[in-house]
Amino acid sequence: MTARGFERSEYEGRLARAQALMDAAGLGALLLTTEPEIRYFTGFLTRFWESPSRPWFLIVPASGQPVAVIPSIGAALMAKTWISDIRTWPAPRPEDDGISLLAATLDEVADGPVGIPSGPETFLRMPQADFARFQAKTARSLRDDAGITAQLRAVKSDVEIAKIGHACEIAARAFARVPEIAAPGVPLSRVFRGFQALLLDEGADWVPYLAGGAGPLGYADVISPADDTPLARGDVLMLDTGAVWDGYFCDYDRNFAIGAPDPRVSASHTRLIEAAQAGLEAARPGAMACDVHRAMADICGAGEGAGRLGHGLGMQLTEGLSLTAQDRTELVPGMVITLEPGIDTADGCILVHEENIVIRPGRAEILSPWADALPVLD
Amino acid sequence: MTARGFERSEYEGRLARAQALMDAAGLGALLLTTEPEIRYFTGFLTRFWESPSRPWFLIVPASGQPVAVIPSIGAALMAKTWISDIRTWPAPRPEDDGISLLAATLDEVADGPVGIPSGPETFLRMPQADFARFQAKTARSLRDDAGITAQLRAVKSDVEIAKIGHACEIAARAFARVPEIAAPGVPLSRVFRGFQALLLDEGADWVPYLAGGAGPLGYADVISPADDTPLARGDVLMLDTGAVWDGYFCDYDRNFAIGAPDPRVSASHTRLIEAAQAGLEAARPGAMACDVHRAMADICGAGEGAGRLGHGLGMQLTEGLSLTAQDRTELVPGMVITLEPGIDTADGCILVHEENIVIRPGRAEILSPWADALPVLD
Numbered sequence: 001m002t003a004r005g006f007e008r009s010e011y012e013g014r015l016a017r018a019q020a021l022m023d024a025a026g027l028g029a030l031l032l033t034t035e036p037e038i039r040y041f042t043g044f045l046t047r048f049w050e051s052p053s054r055p056w057f058l059i060v061p062a063s064g065q066p067v068a069v070i071p072s073i074g075a076a077l078m079a080k081t082w083i084s085d086i087r088t089w090p091a092p093r094p095e096d097d098g099i100s101l102l103a104a105t106l107d108e109v110a111d112g113p114v115g116i117p118s119g120p121e122t123f124l125r126m127p128q129a130d131f132a133r134f135q136a137k138t139a140r141s142l143r144d145d146a147g148i149t150a151q152l153r154a155v156k157s158d159v160e161i162a163k164i165g166h167a168c169e170i171a172a173r174a175f176a177r178v179p180e181i182a183a184p185g186v187p188l189s190r191v192f193r194g195f196q197a198l199l200l201d202e203g204a205d206w207v208p209y210l211a212g213g214a215g216p217l218g219y220a221d222v223i224s225p226a227d228d229t230p231l232a233r234g235d236v237l238m239l240d241t242g243a244v245w246d247g248y249f250c251d252y253d254r255n256f257a258i259g260a261p262d263p264r265v266s267a268s269h270t271r272l273i274e275a276a277q278a279g280l281e282a283a284r285p286g287a288m289a290c291d292v293h294r295a296m297a298d299i300c301g302a303g304e305g306a307g308r309l310g311h312g313l314g315m316q317l318t319e320g321l322s323l324t325a326q327d328r329t330e331l332v333p334g335m336v337i338t339l340e341p342g343i344d345t346a347d348g349c350i351l352v353h354e355e356n357i358v359i360r361p362g363r364a365e366i367l368s369p370w371a372d373a374l375p376v377l378d
Numbered sequence: 379m380t381a382r383g384f385e386r387s388e389y390e391g392r393l394a395r396a397q398a399l400m401d402a403a404g405l406g407a408l409l410l411t412t413e414p415e416i417r418y419f420t421g422f423l424t425r426f427w428e429s430p431s432r433p434w435f436l437i438v439p440a441s442g443q444p445v446a447v448i449p450s451i452g453a454a455l456m457a458k459t460w461i462s463d464i465r466t467w468p469a470p471r472p473e474d475d476g477i478s479l480l481a482a483t484l485d486e487v488a489d490g491p492v493g494i495p496s497g498p499e500t501f502l503r504m505p506q507a508d509f510a511r512f513q514a515k516t517a518r519s520l521r522d523d524a525g526i527t528a529q530l531r532a533v534k535s536d537v538e539i540a541k542i543g544h545a546c547e548i549a550a551r552a553f554a555r556v557p558e559i560a561a562p563g564v565p566l567s568r569v570f571r572g573f574q575a576l577l578l579d580e581g582a583d584w585v586p587y588l589a590g591g592a593g594p595l596g597y598a599d600v601i602s603p604a605d606d607t608p609l610a611r612g613d614v615l616m617l618d619t620g621a622v623w624d625g626y627f628c629d630y631d632r633n634f635a636i637g638a639p640d641p642r643v644s645a646s647h648t649r650l651i652e653a654a655q656a657g658l659e660a661a662r663p664g665a666m667a668c669d670v671h672r673a674m675a676d677i678c679g680a681g682e683g684a685g686r687l688g689h690g691l692g693m694q695l696t697e698g699l700s701l702t703a704q705d706r707t708e709l710v711p712g713m714v715i716t717l718e719p720g721i722d723t724a725d726g727c728i729l730v731h732e733e734n735i736v737i738r739p740g741r742a743e744i745l746s747p748w749a750d751a752l753p754v755l756d
Contacts, residue, residue: 048601223426
C-alpha cells in the first residue's frame with residue numbers, strides 16, 4: 001500500500017535543490033502562484049483551486065523556509081503541511097487582494113531579484129491589474145525563474161513515481177471493468193459517467209480528466225466530451241483518463257471494439273502497440289524527446305510531420321517535455337512520460353493509444369500496464 | 379428535460395451585448411484566454427483545459443464574428459460550435475506558441491485598443507514570457523477589458539439558469555442517497571469517492587469539486603480533501619459539491635449527523651437554515667450583495683466581521699459577486715448566487731450550510747432545493 005503524503009525530507013530535498021539552482025541563477029526568491037507549483041514545495045492539496053476568486057502565493061527564498069501568503073480560508077489546511085510561516089489576509093478583498101502583504105513579505109524575505117515561472121506551460125495566477133499593483137509596490141526586481149520550477153518537477157522521486165503508479169493501477173482495474181458499462185446501444189455520455197464511477201470505485205480520489213470518442217474508424221479528436229449517441233456495432237470506443245490519487249495523475253487510454261472491428265481498425269491498433277513498443281525501447285537515458293518521437297512516428301507512418309506523441313506526467317495531466325520532432329530535452333532517470341502514438345485511419349478520423357512509463361537506467365519501466373490485443377465488447 | 383448546448387441566438391445575443399459595451403468603452407476587440415471566457419462566446423466545451431501545455435485565444439472584435447486562434451488539436455471540436463473563423467497552429471511550439479498568428483490576426487480584425495480581462499477573478503492563461511513577446515509584436519494597444527466579460531457573465535439567461543438548475547437537481551438526488559454510502563465506521567475518503575459516484579449516477583457529467591469534513595462539532599475548514607478517518611457516532615458530516623452538467627455548476631452542501639447529534643450542532647444547523655432564509659428574503663433586485671451578507675451575518679452572530687457568506691455561480695464554481703460586508707454589487711434578475719452562512723461552533727471548528735438561488739423580480743427562486751432538519755445517519 002502506497003502511503004498518502006510525503007515525509008518532510010521529500011520537501012526539504014526539493015527546497016535544497018531549488019535553493020542551489022537559485023544560487024546559480026542569482027535569484028533571491030521564487031514567487032509561485034499556481035496549484036502544482038505551490039503544492040510541489042508545500043504539499044498543500046485541495047480542490048479549492050477550482051474557485052478563481054482568490055489568489056494564493058508562495059515565496060521560496062534563497063535561504064530559509066518557504067513562506068505562504070494565502071487567503072485566510074486556507075490557513076487551517078496549510079497549517080497541516082510542513083510550512084510554518086503562514087501569513088493570511090481576508091480574501092477576496094478586491095481593493096487589496098493580498099498585494100500589500102505579498103510585497104511586504106517578499107521585501108522582507110527575498111534578498112535579490114525574484115524569479116517568477118514564465119516559460120512554457122506556466123501562467124501567473126493573479127489578475128493582471130493586481131500584478132501591476134504588486135510591481136509598483138515591491139522593492140524587488142522581478143524576472144523569469146530561469147525554468148527552475150519546471151526543471152525540478154520534471155524528474156520525479158521514487159515516492160512520486162509510486163503515486164503515479166498507484167493511479168495507473170487504479171485506472172487499469174477500471175479499464176478491465178469497461179465491459180460492465182459499455183455495449184452496443186449504450187449512449188457515450190452514459191459510458192463516460194460509468195467509467196468515472198468505476199475509477200472512483202477502484203480508488204481514484206477524483207477524476208479531473210476524461211475524454212474519448214467512438215466511431216466506425218476511430219474518432220475526430222481526443223479532447224471532446226461525450227454526447228448522447230449510442231455505441232453501435234462496428235464502432236471503436238476510446239476512453240482516455242487522467243485520474244488522480246493523492247495529487248498525482250495517470251494519463252493513458254484504451255480502445256475497445258464494439259462488436260467485430262473493421263480490419264483497418266485492428267491493423268491500426270496493432271501498429272499503435274508496435275509504435276508504443278518502439279517508443280519504450282527508445283526512451284532511455286541520454287536519448288532526447290525527439291528520438292522517442294521519431295521511433296514512434298516512423299511506425300505510425302507520419303514521420304517528422306506527426307504531432308505530439310506523448311508528454312511528461314505527474315502533478316498535472318500533462319507537464320514538461322513534449323514528444324515532438326522539435327523537442328531536444330534529454331531523458332534522465334525519474335522522468336515519467338506518456339507514449340501516445342496516433343494514426344489517421346480515414347479522412348478526419350484517428351486512432352490513438354497511450355501508455356505511461358518512467359525512465360530508468362537502461363530500459364524504461366512500464367506503469368500503465370501495457371495493452372495488447374484490441375478487446376471486443378458485444 | 380433540459381437540452382444540451384444553446385441555440386445560436388444565445389451566442390449572438392452575448393456577442394451583441396459585448397459589442398455594445400465595447401463600443402461604449404472604446405475598445406476594438408476583446409482578447410480572451412481562459413476556459414469560461416472562451417466558452418461564453420463560443421460554446422467550446424472540453425475538459426482538455428486540464429492540460430497546461432497549450433495556450434488558446436479568442437478574439438471578439440468590436441464588429442463582426444469572433445475569431446478563434448487555437449492549437450490544431452482543438453480545430454475539430456471548435457468547428458462544431460457556431461464559430462466559423464478558426465485559425466490554428468501546431469501547438470505546443472515553444473519558440474512561437476501561437477504568438478505571431480495571434481498578433482497578425484488581432485491586427486487584422488481589431489480596430490482600436492484591445493481589452494484583456496484584468497480585474498478580480500481573472501488571469502491571463504499564457505506564459506508571461508509569451509505575453510511579453512506578443513506585446514512586442516502586436517500593433518494594437520492593450521488595456522483592461524473594462525470588466526465587460528465579467529459583467530456579461532454575471533447575469534444569466536433563462537437557458538443558462540435551467541442548466542444550473544439541472545445540476546442542482548442532480549446533486550439533490552445524490553444528497554438524498556447519502557445514507558447508501560455514509561455510516562459510522564466508513565472512512566471519509568470512501569464517502570467522498572462514493573458521493574462522486576452518486577453524482578455521476580444521477581447524471582452529472584463530471585465532478586470538478588468536492589470538499590467537506592467531519593467531526594463532533596463541525597470541521598476546521600471547507601476546502602480540505604478527505605482523509606481515511608472513519609466517521610464516528612456524534613460526528614457531523616458535511617459534503618459540498620460543485621457538480622457540472624453541460625458546463626454549468628451547482629455549488630451547495632448538506633450536513634448529516636452521524637448518530638444522534640450534539641445539541642449544539644442541531645441548534646447551529648437550525649440557525650444556519652434561518653440565516654439562509656434571511657438571505658433569501660434579502661436577495662431581491664435593488665439590494666446589494668452586502669445587504670444579503672448582513673441579513674445572514676446578523677443571525678449567525680458574526681456581524682460585519684463575518685467572511686464571505688456566498689458568491690455568484692455559473693460556468694465556474696464561484697464567480698462574480700461576493701456576499702461580504704464590502705461588496706456593493708447591486709442584485710439584478712438573472713444573477714445566480716449561493717447563500718453560504720457559517721457559524722463558529724467551537725475553537726477552530728465551524729458549521730456551514732449552502733443553498734443556490736436565482737434573483738428574480740420580487741422574491742428569489744430556489745434552485746438547490748432548500749434543506750430543513752439535520753438528517754441523522756445511523
